Amino acid sequence: MTAPLDTSAPASKPRPAPPIALLAELTHRCPLACPYCSNPLILTNAAEELTTFEWTDVFQQAADLGVLHLHLSGGEPAVRRDLVALAQNASERGLYTNLITSGIGLTERRVRELADAGLDHVQLSIQGVRPADADRYAGYEGGYDRKMTVAGWLADAGLPLTVNAVCHKQNMGDIGAMLELAIRLGARRIEIATVQFHGWAEKNRQSLMPTRAQVIETNAIVAAARARLKGTLVIDYVPADHHSRFPKACMGGWGSSGLNVTPSGRLLPCHAAETIPHLTFENVRDTPLAAIWYDSAAFNAYRGDDWMQEPCRSCSRKPIDHGGCRCQAMALAGDAAATDPVCVYSPLHATLADAAETDGNAKPGAFVYRGRPAVERTTAAARMVA
Ligand code: SF4
Ligand code: FES
Secondary structure (H helix, E strand, O other): OOOOOOOOOOOOOOOOOOOOEEEEEOOOOOOOOOOOOOOOOOOOOHHHOOOHHHHHHHHHHHHHHOOOEEEEEOOOHHHOOOHHHHHHHHHHOOOEEEEEEOOOOOOHHHHHHHHHOOOOEEEEEOOOOOHHHHHHHHOOOOHHHHHHHHHHHHHHOOOOEEEEEEEOOOOHHHHHHHHHHHHHOOOOEEEEEEOOOOHHHHHHHHHHOOOHHHHHHHHHHHHHHHHHOOOOOEEEEEOOHHHOOOOOOHHHOOOOOEEEEOOOOEEEOOOOHHHOOOOOOOEOOOOOHHHHHHHOHHHHOOOOOOOOOOOOOOOOOHHHHOOOOHHHHHHHHOOOOOOOOOOOOOOOHHHHHHHHHHHHHOOOOOOOOOOOOHHHHHHHHHHHHO
């Protein structure tokens, strides 16, 4: 006789799907000093970075786990002398490999080698449409001209290009010109991302936060450009969430489709996850990638919706935005399981919106750059990648 089913026992949770994408933060070293840098406030030293062998082991484990897209990122990944070898290794493992770069540290020869190694795609950051402004936003003198040269090499090598353009108070009025520049450079796609106030950006809040009027105008420009440029340029757009009514579906939901590996090998569900103090993140040097993805407490902390509080718990939008961004909830509400304060249903929404409007209307001051002043950084960076 079969024992009756114990309906009081909690149903076992379905196993999460494997990740689609892995962002490999090869290094935190970077010649630029963008005032909105999303890397942690405390950076990883070169000596702590995973070795070539350790990264290739990560790539193999990722391919075995089912990852399809690999993003080689940083900091500036071109700072790694083994970049071509890493790209080749990833390509040989069948990963669609994308390089996310400022272009600084690439040479014509290196671009050709990357193409020959099987690199599939490049995302090139461009900070502005005028050299002096772009260099000021990047904290790197001469950067704009170098990026234009690098874009030419990428086109010559036949590498598909996406332009990454972070927009903020000071350059939002140039979005139309940025779209034209992307087309001139041969890009098939542009990512226009309004600055996110994680990490270093918070130090430059009043110099970066757009006004609500700017955001409304930019939304309209992007909508019109999407229709006008259909078939010519794909436009991905991340609007300014502090001026929005509903939050973004950060990472498509925690631990749902992507993961980050830090330069020293810690696995994170998103780039800012280490700002959630009660979570512990495991390292691929100690634990297999699959075990961390499926079983670690950190990856399971905010999967699904069991962790949600009201108003998210009973909200019809929860399958759309998953309650917003956990790191933003931690930073602004002091509780990573709270409703993202961007949401109009959050008790903190009005305070957040008022602060955004106040900072949006503030006169921009001088940027606070990471590390040394920009002019010194240029010299140091040239040494670093020489
Ligand atoms: Fe999204 Fe939660 Fe706001 Fe609903 S209450 S819209 S689920 S953040
Ligand atoms: Fe961490 Fe949004 S940045 S969940």
